[in-house]
């Protein structure tokens with residue numbers, strides 16, 4: 001059965017947060033003043049095990065999911081993540097096609113892990129990198145990690161044969177917007193697709209303000225004034241990034257305008273948090289606990305029913321309503337817990 005929600009959106013993508021821990025403290029995601037030694041990260045027993053993740057993934061695939069993205073927190077911090085990838089990469093969609101398994105990472109550990117990830121059958125890697133100078137990178141990531149570590153990680157991924165590599169840059173006005181052009185320069189002609197993401201109001205700890213959002217239009221204008229760009233069509237229906245290509249053949253970039261041009265109508269993403277709650281929106285305030293029934297011996301059929309019910313009730317379109325909403329009716333969950 002392929003499930004459809006109240007706005008006729010199918011379930012196509014499954015994002016799984018496999019840890020709520022991270023080795024960076026990006027100010028827009030896990031600000032250090034909140035995510036410090038006093039923060040209650042999830043104890044190990046609360047995390048879904050690899051077997052539990054695989055079992056849930058199979059159920060989501062039965063209901064229509066075609067792609068799985070592992071995220072977090074920092075997914076490469078989860079020990080033996082390649083074993084999980086290996087089992088997920090063997091799954092088949094209802095139509096019998098391989099399930100595409102992707103990973104979003106800050107690449108701090110990518111040099112060490114790239115070969116194992118490739119061998120395990122990972123299809124795609126997206127690396128987050130918000131600037132090329134140490135000063136900007138440190139300001140965004142609030143860490144002592146050097147840019148070189150991330151760039152070496154990307155190079156290692158290329159070396160072991162990953163071809164679908166993307167780099168995501170979150171742009172904050174006055175913090176790293178001066179690095180838009182240097183980043184475009186760096187990744188032109190590299191085969192890597194650089195995507196610019198508007199700073200979003202996820203969670204409740206990053207002090208989000210609309211005036212710190214650099215609208216995707218403005219980013220495109222800046223780049224287009226340097227290198228001419230032409231828009232290209234989406235790779236598939238519901239793709240969140242708007243794609244543009246350099247007219248001189250320098251490759252492709254993307255913009256993800258989640259704030260200024262919300263794309264809720266096309267959102268086909270289901271999300272599982274680190275502790276096994278099912279969310280139908282990145283901006284949700286509550287999720288359906290799947291871990292307890294899973295651990296209490298609920299059958300696959302009953303679990304699939306629970307997931308299908310949630311999806312069929314789904315009516316969320318937070319980003320489209322963002323500007324109309326005066327106050328959220330609860331506390332939004334954090335990105336590191338639900339997975340970006």
Ligand code: SAM
Pocket residue numbers: 022028029071072073074075104105106126127128168170197198199200201202206335336339340
């Ligand atoms: N640690 C991994 C990484 O850095 O890619 C995966 C998790 S991280 C939460 C996933 C993505 O979410 C990153 O590209 C990050 O930049 C993005 N992100 C986090 N908070 C954001 C925000 N407030 N606005 C826009 N993007 C955000």
